[in-house]
Amino acid sequence: MVYQSTQDRDVSASQSSYKLDDAINHIDFGRFHIKFLCLVGLTYMATACDVGMISVIGPSLKCYMGFDSLQIGLLSSAYFLPRIIGQAKFGEFADRFGRRPIIMLLNVWHFFYVFLIIFCPNSFWLMLLRLVSGASVSRRVMVGLFSEFLKPQHRKLLILQQLFWIIGSGTRFLLGAAVIPWLGWRSYVACTAILYFLVMIISWSFLPESARFYNVTGQVHMAEKVLQKVARSNNSSLPPGRLEKLKEQKRRGRLMELFRPAYRWVTIRVWLLFFCGIFTYYGIYVGSTDLVQVSGVSFMNERNESMNDLEASCSLSFNIDSFMLLSIASFGELVGVPLNIWLVERVGRPYTLSLNSFISALSFLMMAFFTGKVMLTFWLVGALAFTAGIFTILHMYALEVYPTSLRGIGVGSSMAVGMVGAAISPLATQVLMHKNRESALFILTATSAICCLIPLTHMKETRGENMEDFTRLIEEEETEFINQQFQK
Missing domain, CATH: 1.20.1250.20 (MFS general substrate transporter like domains)
Known part of the structure; x- marks a missing residue:
């Protein structure tokens, strides 16, 4: 028995x-x-x-x-x-x-x-x-x-x-x-x-x-x-039984699939966020040294005026003050890591994105009014930490919101749009910073403000959800979309 x-x-x-x-x-x-x-x-x-x-x-x-x-x-x-x-x-x-x-x-x-x-x-x-x-x-x-x-x-x-x-x-x-x-x-x-x-x-x-x-x-x-x-x-161990076989998805990794009705507005939002987020991150990352220089805070040693440019470049090694600046620029981002790990599960991905963007915008705005060494360093760390947070959470969100057969092209195309922002960001920081410091910081502030507003436009929450496969999700959402059109 x-x-x-x-x-x-x-x-x-x-x-x-x-x-x-x-x-x-x-x-x-x-x-x-x-x-x-x-x-x-x-x-x-x-x-x-x-x-x-x-x-x-x-x-x-x-x-x-x-x-x-x-x-x-x-x-x-x-x-x-x-x-x-x-x-x-x-x-x-x-x-x-x-x-x-x-x-x-x-x-x-x-x-x-x-x-x-x-x-x-x-x-x-x-x-x-x-x-x-x-x-x-x-x-x-x-x-x-x-x-x-x-x-x-x-x-x-x-x-x-x-x-x-x-x-x-x-x-x-x-x-x-x-x-x-x-x-x-x-x-x-x-x-x-x-x-x-x-x-x-x-x-x-x-x-x-x-x-x-x-x-x-x-x-x-x-x-x-x-x-x-x-x-x-x-x-x-694995659950008892056999793995469920899904319908094979033929149209994998196609860019135009990102603009089908079920994913069109997701893609537009994600692309815009990647452009603005990476623009602000690399803008302050590459422009931090220029920012402190035009703010009247010198972290570099004075050089002999009799030196020519070649001699000066050979004589400028890592000194204590310049190394301190580089360390702040690198390790200042640590501030946002534990906070974001806690927030993404407590309040969700879109609201965490919005909060990071708000703090970034505030930091850029404050740097336009404060030029003292202590306050400038404080707001610089805030800008670096939370613009990096925008970048990181966006990457995680894109991995979650796109299905398996579109995950590579979804994240890759978003990063490609973001790299356009990275390529032009030096124009708003390293070049414009030396001509008009406030204008450069206001551009970064406005860009961060855009990042703050977009997640509040009913972006899909992915917290606690399983990763979807393309076929099942796209069929369900497109069927719902078509039914809504007929009802209208």
Whole structure:
């Protein structure tokens, strides 16, 4: 009798099925996720050292390779321009061909071209390699993959990407101060290449493909294998039965799918928020030094007027005051991390976005009226911390609001629009700041105010919701949309 009931129970389990979200929730958070989070952190630290490379090695390039200020500025812009295309295209490829192969390709790409910078003989090759390496966006695809293994209650951990970025930003100055005076600027580039090499090797041995991607492409058995691997790593198990097979989604990673009726206004809001949010973040990030200079607060040592420009550039090393400014610019963002982790679950994503934008706008406005060292530093930290919060929460929201078959292109196209803002932000900070300080700050204030208002226009809340697959969600919402049109 006992044998019969057990057999019946096994048959019943074999005939039952579970959804992928049920499996993710059942596996819970464990060792696999901790390892993945550490890999994301290492990737962000490597990228921060790379993005800020020119700011660290710039004085050495002026001194030893004869670069002028215009060439240094072009090198900084060169990194952002190809990202406008790279963000969207590689996001599309991740939806069409899978997350893992695109991450592997981008990791090899970035390591190879950063490694070649070590041997650059002149400005032409340095500019070319910065352009090519800037197209790699592996960390965005990797965070997207990480999010697809998290249950709703744990997706607030995506805000920790901001923490890793801050650590990397601060590390680049410490690393530069430690190796450049002794071994030259190429040693800093070599250290950055080593970080990318570690990311490449660890990713190759550890990263699985997305179970969600396998599921929407009809590869349900591969999705089950991935889930079983994650469950074993977490000392957990899968729900009884077999994974539910979904209808295969053919139209994956297509830009025009973002403008179908169910997602049109979501995309318009998200794109506008990414443009304004990234514009303000990079605007204050690259313009903080110019801001304190035009505010009458000098953090730099006075130089001998008899020096020419080349001698001055060679003599200006990291002194205590300038290093303090760079540290504030890098580590000031830490203020917003714990607050945002708490807020996104308490008040939701849109309201947290709006609050971060309001504090950013207030900080920019106050800096227009305060020029003293203490108050200026206080509001500068507030601007850096909460503009970074806008950026981070937006990235998390875009990962949640778009379905599996559009997640790569949805986030990638949003980042591409944001990179347009990043490319033009120096015009409103570094250039305009020296002509009219108040006008530059008012532009940043107005842009942050736009970010504050958009989330209040009935943006969809994603707190506590499972990630959707494209087919089920789009059919439900389009059917509802069509029915509403007929009723009218």
